[in-house]
Amino acid sequence: MRINWTSVVVDDQQKALQFYTETLGFRVKHNIPLGEHAWITVVSEEAPEGTELVLEPAGHPAVVPFRKALVEDGIPYTAFAVDDVEAEHERLVAEGVRFVQPPTDLGTVITAVFDDTCGNLIQIMEEKGQP
Helix, strand or coil: CCCCEEEEEECCHHHHHHHHHHHCCCEEEEEEEECCEEEEEEECCCCCCCCEEEEEECCCCCHHHHHHHHHHCCCCCEEEECCCHHHHHHHHHHCCCCEEEEEEECCCEEEEEEECCCCCEEEEEEECCCC
């Protein structure tokens, strides 16, 4: 068994596609129209054959209160690994991304949390080497 896809629920798939590709740097793997929505997946430039992130439309009624609660409590919907949180934070701030938590050393990891402009908080994290 392996993880092939994981999802992030977004308010607007096209806006999300633009943000996740042009700002975050992912690349489109699939963009298949399905009526009002599409099957859109993006992958890391570093692992184009790796796990795909589905930009899932937020159409189900349970999504709104769920995501609202996460954002109000400051809980990220998902997390992405980066090699250097400080550098990625600087790059994304320069792109206009709004962070709700600056780079923070949590002992074994350094994290930062930003607003993906599509209804979610997303965490970036850097694993620190063991002393």
